[in-house]
Amino acid sequence: MADKITVGHVHMSGCTGCLVSLADNYGGLLTILDKYADLVYGLTLADVRHIPKMDVALVEGSVCIQDKLSVHEIKEAREKAAVVVAVGGCACYGNITRFGRGGQPNQPQHESYLPIGDLIKVDVYIPGCAPTPQLIRNVCVMAYLLLKGNKDQQELAKKYLTPLMQLADRGTEACGCDLMYDVVNQGLCMGCGSCAAACPVRAITHEYGKPNVNREMCIKCGACYAQCPRSFFNFDVIPEFEGIMDAIDAALK
Amino acid sequence: MPLMRHSNEVREMAGELGKYKLCVSARSADKAILKKAQDGGIVTQLFKFALEEGIIDGAIVAGPGDEPWRPRPFIATTVEELMSSSGTKYNISPQVSWIKEATRSYGLDKIGIVGTPCQMQAVRKGQLYPVGLRDVPDKIKLAIGIFCMENFSYQSVKQLVEDHAAMKMEAVKKMEIGKGKFWVYGQRGQVVQLPLKVTHKYEQPGCHVCLDYVANLADVSTGSVGSPDGWSTVFVRTRNGDDIWSKAIAAGCFETKPIEQVKPGLELVTKLATEKITKNQKTVEERAKFGVNKGLRNPYLGPK
Numbered sequence: 001m002a003d004k005i006t007v008g009h010v011h012m013s014g015c016t017g018c019l020v021s022l023a024d025n026y027g028g029l030l031t032i033l034d035k036y037a038d039l040v041y042g043l044t045l046a047d048v049r050h051i052p053k054m055d056v057a058l059v060e061g062s063v064c065i066q067d068k069l070s071v072h073e074i075k076e077a078r079e080k081a082a083v084v085v086a087v088g089g090c091a092c093y094g095n096i097t098r099f100g101r102g103g104q105p106n107q108p109q110h111e112s113y114l115p116i117g118d119l120i121k122v123d124v125y126i127p128g129c130a131p132t133p134q135l136i137r138n139v140c141v142m143a144y145l146l147l148k149g150n151k152d153q154q155e156l157a158k159k160y161l162t163p164l165m166q167l168a169d170r171g172t173e174a175c176g177c178d179l180m181y182d183v184v185n186q187g188l189c190m191g192c193g194s195c196a197a198a199c200p201v202r203a204i205t206h207e208y209g210k211p212n213v214n215r216e217m218c219i220k221c222g223a224c225y226a227q228c229p230r231s232f233f234n235f236d237v238i239p240e241f242e243g244i245m246d247a248i249d250a251a252l253k
Numbered sequence: 254m255p256l257m258r259h260s261n262e263v264r265e266m267a268g269e270l271g272k273y274k275l276c277v278s279a280r281s282a283d284k285a286i287l288k289k290a291q292d293g294g295i296v297t298q299l300f301k302f303a304l305e306e307g308i309i310d311g312a313i314v315a316g317p318g319d320e321p322w323r324p325r326p327f328i329a330t331t332v333e334e335l336m337s338s339s340g341t342k343y344n345i346s347p348q349v350s351w352i353k354e355a356t357r358s359y360g361l362d363k364i365g366i367v368g369t370p371c372q373m374q375a376v377r378k379g380q381l382y383p384v385g386l387r388d389v390p391d392k393i394k395l396a397i398g399i400f401c402m403e404n405f406s407y408q409s410v411k412q413l414v415e416d417h418a419a420m421k422m423e424a425v426k427k428m429e430i431g432k433g434k435f436w437v438y439g440q441r442g443q444v445v446q447l448p449l450k451v452t453h454k455y456e457q458p459g460c461h462v463c464l465d466y467v468a469n470l471a472d473v474s475t476g477s478v479g480s481p482d483g484w485s486t487v488f489v490r491t492r493n494g495d496d497i498w499s500k501a502i503a504a505g506c507f508e509t510k511p512i513e514q515v516k517p518g519l520e521l522v523t524k525l526a527t528e529k530i531t532k533n534q535k536t537v538e539e540r541a542k543f544g545v546n547k548g549l550r551n552p553y554l555g556p557k
Binding site: 021126127128130131132133134135138160162163164166167169170182186187188189190191192193194195196197198199200206208209210221222223224225226227229230231232233234235237238239241242244245 | 346348350378382390469540549
């Protein structure tokens with residue numbers, strides 16, 4: 001398949017866990033690079049010094065505003081990429097970098113870290129710490145279908161990506177408290193347990209069927225709220241789970 | 254790349270009952286399961302078969318919790334553990350909370366899970382949008398859904414049993430909703446029935462926006478409604494569900510009757526499904542105008 005999309009991995013202040021998650025698709029990643037996407041930029045993976053023009057920028061990490069290069073690069077990524085995807089909790093919400101307040105060697109003055117959405121317009125969010133290989137994979141496949149697929153495939157990709165685009169519009173703050181503010185307080189929680197399963201630091205337990213968030217432990221990755229079926233549930237996509245999962249599996253064979 | 258296949262054999266019944274390949278009235282062929290079963294023992298029997306055949310290596314069930322009739326998600330890896338969790342508890346067990354842990358602490362590669370329609374929605378969302386469910390999506394091998402009109406918090410059920418039915422929780426042998434009543438059966442043979450009207454105000458609020466009655470997204474869904482006493486109505490929905498169900502039938506796990514030949518049959522299921530969905534759709538719409546030029550969130554429109 002000659003008609004590939006171009007993808008870059010842009011590394012801001014993050015731990016490279018998101019990149020590792022992408023790589024954890026193993027054979028699937030090779031298939032993606034083989035058939036659907038050319039990796040045109042990536043610190044460790046592509047020998048390219050400056051951010052080139054590309055279809056999709058997968059941005060990992062938050063932006064340290066005391067680091068001129070980072071600020072320059074995130075703006076450049078926005079200019080050069082048609083679609084900017086915030087990959088992982090740091091790019092979406094700041095995640096653990098929200099707790100940074102400087103003093104670390106060898107750049108103690110680096111103390112302010114912003115989710116990329118505070119500096120540029122972001123198109124798609126993939127929350128979580130680390131984001132899962134499977135969600136990154138799904139978004140990559142859908143981005144390909146959106147840009148290169150036939151009409152039906154474009155339609156599906158648009159529907160699939162819509163809630164992740166809405167998450168990007170929703171803002172740059174996330175916390176386990178979202179479960180209280182936007183689900184329980186809104187009379188929407190039905191006690192399924194998705195939030196507790198999604199939490200990477202086991203900060204959520206269920207007491208009598210409702211989430212109980214240990215806010216001291218919460219790292220602000222956004223996984224719990226995004227996983228909750230009462231944050232978004234798109235009836236035009238999820239009920240088609242069997243066909244969509246088959247299609248993604250087939251695409252990666 | 255093949256896009257979504259729309260199989261002709263999938264029947265769509267006006268939407269309320271979801272897609273299904275097969276609908277029957279069934280009960281377990283195992284006397285020991287039937288003795289402890291809520292109705293036809295479908296969930297216990299199907300998980301037992303799947304465990305024994307190696308289709309799953311464990312199932313997330315609603316097991317006994319710290320207080321009488323308080324369930325908790327429990328990972329059953331043996332038939333004995335399955336049996337100890339049979340029966341309906343009528344209050345919340347956050348089944349999905351263990352779905353990742355099952356693959357970690359318990360090392361399961363092939364998970365079974367039973368849950369309410371909303372929990373099946375959570376499972377399928379988790380498979381298509383696995384935000385925090387690393388490596389879980391392809392490990393879910395059998396999702397069994399149970400029909401559900403609404404759920405109660407533990408405290409609500411306690412209020413109904415102890416305050417309205419004047420029975421101690423530990424003295425209850427079985428609870429049941431059927432024939433328009435909430436039934437509480439005591440260990441010593443006493444039976445208290447409450448009109449459903451009494452129970453409505455105790456319902457879990459989150460249930461009132463639910464648009465699914467018969468677990469449309471499960472592999473196999475089941476419930477008492479539509480079938481005679483001691484039998485369950487069963488919808489076989491997905492290709493995977495169909496595969497497992499046919500193997501279970503071939504192995505003689507279930508007695509079945511065509512749903513068209515039992516009373517009250519699909520007509521009642523459709524009626525109740527339509528009632529629930531119509532009422533809750535109205536709630537969703539009313540929520541949009543709940544305040545003065547301000548409304549409550551609608552999860553079906555997005556995460557904002």
